[in-house]
Amino acid sequence: MKFVDEFRDAELGRVLAGKILATVEPGRHYKVMEVCGGHTHSIYKYGIDDLLPENVELVHGPGCPVCVIPMGRVDDGIAIAHQDGVIFTCFGDMMRVPGSNGTLLEAKAAGADVRMVYSPLDALRIARENPDRQVVFFAIGFETTAPSTALTLKRAKAEGITNFSCVCNHVTIVPPLRALLESPDLRLDGFIGPGHVCTVVGARPLAFIPADYHRPVVISGFEPLDILQSIEMILRQLAEGRCEVENQYKRVVPAEGNLKALEVMAEVFELRPHFEWRGLGFISQSALRLSNAYAGFDAEQRFAVPGVRVADPKACQCGEVLKGVIKPWECKVFGTACTPEHAIGTCMVSPEGACAAYYNYGRFARERVVS
Amino acid sequence: MSVSSREERILGIIETARAKRPRFKDERVTMAHGAGGKATQTLIEGLLAPAFGIEELADAALLDDVALTTDSFVVKPLRFPGGSIGELAVNGTVNDLAMAGARPLALSLALILEEGLDADVLRAEVAAIAAAAEAAGVQIVAGDTKVVERGHADGMYICTTGVGRRDPRAALSPGALRPGDRILVSGPVGAHGTAIMLARGELGLDADIESDTRPLWPAADALLEAAGPSLRALRDATRGGVASVLNELARASGVAIVVREGDVPVDPAVAGAAEILGIDPMYVANEGTFVAFVAPEAADAALAALRGVDGCARAAEIGEVKTEPPGMVLVNTAFGGRRVMDQLVGDPLPRIC
Numbered sequence: 001m002k003f004v005d006e007f008r009d010a011e012l013g014r015v016l017a018g019k020i021l022a023t024v025e026p027g028r029h030y031k032v033m034e035v036c037g038g039h040t041h042s043i044y045k046y047g048i049d050d051l052l053p054e055n056v057e058l059v060h061g062p063g064c065p066v067c068v069i070p071m072g073r074v075d076d077g078i079a080i081a082h083q084d085g086v087i088f089t090c091f092g093d094m095m096r097v098p099g100s101n102g103t104l105l106e107a108k109a110a111g112a113d114v115r116m117v118y119s120p121l122d123a124l125r126i127a128r129e130n131p132d133r134q135v136v137f138f139a140i141g142f143e144t145t146a147p148s149t150a151l152t153l154k155r156a157k158a159e160g161i162t163n164f165s166c167v168c169n170h171v172t173i174v175p176p177l178r179a180l181l182e183s184p185d186l187r188l189d190g191f192i193g194p195g196h197v198c199t200v201v202g203a204r205p206l207a208f209i210p211a212d213y214h215r216p217v218v219i220s221g222f223e224p225l226d227i228l229q230s231i232e233m234i235l236r237q238l239a240e241g242r243c244e245v246e247n248q249y250k251r252v253v254p255a256e257g258n259l260k261a262l263e264v265m266a267e268v269f270e271l272r273p274h275f276e277w278r279g280l281g282f283i284s285q286s287a288l289r290l291s292n293a294y295a296g297f298d299a300e301q302r303f304a305v306p307g308v309r310v311a312d313p314k315a316c317q318c319g320e321v322l323k324g325v326i327k328p329w330e331c332k333v334f335g336t337a338c339t340p341e342h343a344i345g346t347c348m349v350s351p352e353g354a355c356a357a358y359y360n361y362g363r364f365a366r367e368r369v370v371s
Numbered sequence: 372m373s374v375s376s377r378e379e380r381i382l383g384i385i386e387t388a389r390a391k392r393p394r395f396k397d398e399r400v401t402m403a404h405g406a407g408g409k410a411t412q413t414l415i416e417g418l419l420a421p422a423f424g425i426e427e428l429a430d431a432a433l434l435d436d437v438a439l440t441t442d443s444f445v446v447k448p449l450r451f452p453g454g455s456i457g458e459l460a461v462n463g464t465v466n467d468l469a470m471a472g473a474r475p476l477a478l479s480l481a482l483i484l485e486e487g488l489d490a491d492v493l494r495a496e497v498a499a500i501a502a503a504a505e506a507a508g509v510q511i512v513a514g515d516t517k518v519v520e521r522g523h524a525d526g527m528y529i530c531t532t533g534v535g536r537r538d539p540r541a542a543l544s545p546g547a548l549r550p551g552d553r554i555l556v557s558g559p560v561g562a563h564g565t566a567i568m569l570a571r572g573e574l575g576l577d578a579d580i581e582s583d584t585r586p587l588w589p590a591a592d593a594l595l596e597a598a599g600p601s602l603r604a605l606r607d608a609t610r611g612g613v614a615s616v617l618n619e620l621a622r623a624s625g626v627a628i629v630v631r632e633g634d635v636p637v638d639p640a641v642a643g644a645a646e647i648l649g650i651d652p653m654y655v656a657n658e659g660t661f662v663a664f665v666a667p668e669a670a671d672a673a674l675a676a677l678r679g680v681d682g683c684a685r686a687a688e689i690g691e692v693k694t695e696p697p698g699m700v701l702v703n704t705a706f707g708g709r710r711v712m713d714q715l716v717g718d719p720l721p722r723i724c
Contacts, residue, residue, distance in 0.1 A: 001639060001642055001643055001646060004646060008705065008706055010633075010705060010706050010707045013706055013707055014707065044710055045704070045710065046704050046706040046708050046710075047702075047704045047706065047707070047708015047709045047710045048706070048708055049708065050707070050708040050709055051706075051707060051708060096716075105401050105402070105403065106398070106399065106401060108401070108402075109399040109400060109401045109402075110399060118573070118574060122573070224706045224708075327378075329378050329381050329382070334381070334385075335381065335382075335384070335385035335388070336384060336385065336388055340409075340716040341403075341409045341410060341413075341716050351649075359713075360711060360713045361710040361711050361713075362710060362711065
């Protein structure tokens, strides 16, 4: 595949691995967090860990949009899905996220009309094709997916479509990162910055990490060579005593971000005063809701929802995993009570979740293979 | 990647839990039970096999030298690039016989038709069934028809049962894999499932991808001729793809499997579509591509014989059977890393960002 294979070249990977080895100080342990779930997935899918020296540890951060959805929000979605005449639409991963009483996939099997879509525009098309039904889109994601929800709502408004609404769970990346950096039990040396989010917001919003917390950040692409090069750039900053935001993903991420996307987001959304994050609790100004101009499309206003806060299951340690305090396998229920087929925590659901990625891809070590 | 002893212990507990016979505890059937992954396995191994006292699950049952198998077809849309439901209904069943080392002889055919189905659509599928049966060298010898109300059966569902004669050269079993065995695939993987997904038109993607549906007895025949008793097992990689086949056989034989990702043939158009959808072609359904497990000394001859069969020119050796860790499939990635290739949990759902 042209323009893809070039970024998966094993020979160049070995060269970068050699540079990384030459950059690290022996005896020093490095903890680098990849913020974005897309990076977590790539790291496991390509086995990038295997190319790193023993003393460079990758910690999986909170940037998986499915993983941060709390149970109460899933319950709200299921309650709407069960209402008469509703077609409930969401991304595929979301269908397997457990609420306090089952998943959307189980709600579907029990009779709710739940449909998987690949884009919010697909949900709008369903609304257009079913004028006598209420079509609800369960919107999730960071600044990466928020513009597509915003554009869809703009189009719905322009076309005068009244049977479409949206449960807005869009979140923003900076507040949870700040919360993480404030957390006393955290020890990180640097960050692999979220390439897709930065495509929209640019590099500037991450400047507080070196400025306030003295940690290097490298905004990274998602192919294996991108990630290896970003790790090398972070380690080089550390070796040279520098601390700044660098952009490895220049072919996609402009320094100022995507101004048109930011403009449409500003029109359609406003900040929520606070929002609950799975495992991280309430974080102020960390999520988006529909602005007054779009309040008519807000499913939380159109439908009666329980809106009840549901505590995370006691046994589940998603929060500590999301903060990188424990490794997935250190969670008490990992792999036994909590598996991808019967997940307790959200980290076990999405292929971008740290637990699912480790369970599906990483659950083994080279030394264990015997011919 | 090194492992602390505590991690090692926890991984051990997980493997013990995974090796247990799954129990069917779900409250309702969900679409995941039909996707060919873990939920399907739970349904079959946890509910069906124990109820009927079935010990070993193979593509076809052997009753002395007679092989028997059955399959049902619910594909949507009925026609897709490279084939149709009628052609699948023949090839799917004769292939289950071929994979058990049996020469297909005859099929029964049951049609479940939806009220209002266009007669020309039905005629076209009947013609497709007749043509596929002739190409596969089998006769349709018994049948049944039912009609259900509009709104059911998506136009038509088809069930076929196949009878074959066990080939005396074959000593195949899903539990027969031994460390050192080589793993062959008969051609590029992932074409059928990708063709169907694109034909549904929900993704707004267009690509020149055709289903690989074809009868497999000629390929099985060539392999039996070249490798005889050194041929350990054959499995067509339908629902759940090549990855699911490898997991099933690793478990059934109590061995590890290591796949060399870079050696797996994938058509560029399939690789491109899978890339955009965020799915791995190894988990995508095939209808004519199969996996063969061969003792090392016969592997080269088997591969050469396979490549001489029509439709299998791009057959390749993709990996090897190992001892530890038993029941697991591992991949050496083309990038130089390593990971687990587990069973599928649900449908291959695209990642969202």
